[in-house]
Amino acid sequence: MAKILIVDDSAFARNNLRMIVENGGHEIIGLAEDGEQALSLFKSLGPELVMLDYLMEGMSGMEVLKEIIQHDPDAKVIMVSGLGDSTVEEEALEAGARTFVRKPYAQTNILKIIDHVMEN
Amino acid sequence: MRIRKKTAKHLSISKNQFEYFDRFLVASTRKTLEVLETMFSLNIESSDSSIKILPTVDVKHLELLSSDPLFVISSEMTGEMHGRLKLLMSKNDFTSLGEALKPTLKLLFLSSPDADLSTLEDQTPKWMEEGRRPDPDDSVFLNLMMDTSTELGNILFGIYTDTIYEVFDLHTHHSLPEFSRDNDHQYIQEVLSSPGPKSKQHMLIQNDFTILENHFALWCLISPSKKSLQTMLDRVG
Numbered sequence: 001m002a003k004i005l006i007v008d009d010s011a012f013a014r015n016n017l018r019m020i021v022e023n024g025g026h027e028i029i030g031l032a033e034d035g036e037q038a039l040s041l042f043k044s045l046g047p048e049l050v051m052l053d054y055l056m057e058g059m060s061g062m063e064v065l066k067e068i069i070q071h072d073p074d075a076k077v078i079m080v081s082g083l084g085d086s087t088v089e090e091e092a093l094e095a096g097a098r099t100f101v102r103k104p105y106a107q108t109n110i111l112k113i114i115d116h117v118m119e120n
Numbered sequence: 121m122r123i124r125k126k127t128a129k130h131l132s133i134s135k136n137q138f139e140y141f142d143r144f145l146v147a148s149t150r151k152t153l154e155v156l157e158t159m160f161s162l163n164i165e166s167s168d169s170s171i172k173i174l175p176t177v178d179v180k181h182l183e184l185l186s187s188d189p190l191f192v193i194s195s196e197m198t199g200e201m202h203g204r205l206k207l208l209m210s211k212n213d214f215t216s217l218g219e220a221l222k223p224t225l226k227l228l229f230l231s232s233p234d235a236d237l238s239t240l241e242d243q244t245p246k247w248m249e250e251g252r253r254p255d256p257d258d259s260v261f262l263n264l265m266m267d268t269s270t271e272l273g274n275i276l277f278g279i280y281t282d283t284i285y286e287v288f289d290l291h292t293h294h295s296l297p298e299f300s301r302d303n304d305h306q307y308i309q310e311v312l313s314s315p316g317p318k319s320k321q322h323m324l325i326q327n328d329f330t331i332l333e334n335h336f337a338l339w340c341l342i343s344p345s346k347k348s349l350q351t352m353l354d355r356v357g
Contacts, residue, residue, distance in 0.1 A: 010270065010271040011267045012228055012264075012271045013271050015227075015228050016159075016228075019227075055274065055295075055296050056296070057296055081278070082271075082274040082275040082277070082278040083278050083281070083293050083294065084278040084279060084280075084281040084285065084293070085199065085281060085285070085291055085292065085293040086285075086291075087291060087293075088293060102278070103159075103271075103274070103275050103278070104155055104159035104275055105158070106158050
């Protein structure tokens with residue numbers, strides 16, 4: 001079971017992902033709707049895994065990812081996005097994301113990905 | 121699923137080039153259906169799909185734009201192609217989608233950590249009850265649908281840019297989508313008239329779906345700049 005922080009500016013996406021990962025036995029320790037809130041919760045809660053949306057108003061997911069990795073180079077971050085362009089995925093992986101997941105979330109798939117990231 | 125295609129008479133697109141737009145329609149419709157089913161965990165039927173390439177003047181006079189109001193999710197397209205992406209829903213389609221997604225919206229409303237559980241029973245909107253159709257003027261419905269349909273637009277725009285890459289080999293991505301309720305179509309008419317990245321021709325994709333006996337149409341207006349449309353045609357010419 002992983003302690004997870006979910007970061008997404010869409011309430012639908014946050015709650016959808018929250019229900020999926022809770023059904024998979026994981027614990028959601030925080031929900032953030034923007035980059036500033038995400039960084040604050042990351043520092044105060046120390047999640048084992050961050051599910052971070054790429055496209056957000058204000059601080060982008062990439063900016064948040066870079067700050068998280070700067071704060072903790074071993075942080076486990078899964079970047080999620082509705083963007084279809086593969087260059088975005090490459091950019092996220094280069095910046096330190098463990099993997100990149102395309103929205104929408106299929107329950108079985110996302111739980112396998114979380115397990116894989118947590119095991120490695 | 122029935123697929124229709126149509127092109128403007130005044131635009132010179134060869135049969136071979138149109139084959140690629142046809143492929144674009146088939147691939148994007150298939151992915152859209154998959155996305156809707158995954159996103160909302162519902163069985164969805166696709167009944168009709170079409171792609172038209174229209175000049176601005178024809179878009180302005182579409183029957184869709186006579187619907188009052190119009191719900192619009194907008195994004196900019198950048199990369200190897202520039203232009204605009206718009207997901208358009210008439211009031212009726214927006215309400216039908218909301219009706220179909222009522223279980224999802226209810227769950228979203230009830231499970232929101234922001235909801236005050238102590239007074240939730242009193243706050244639960246009447247339209248969430250069985251047999252009541254949502255009211256697009258209800259602020260809770262509008263807020264939930266604004267968030268849900270903006271996320272839907274975000275994912276669908278990802279599908280369209282992904283399919284543009286797959287079919288036309290052009291890397292593009294979209295900006296943060298914005299939702300607007302266009303009461304008197306002033307917004308959409310302004311967008312179509314604005315100088316912006318000039319779009320003389322638009323790709324209009326219509327997908328008709330049925331969820332739990334609720335029929336609705338999703339219209340996507342892809343407005344590539346003049347140069348970008350030419351690039352698309354050159355890639356497949």
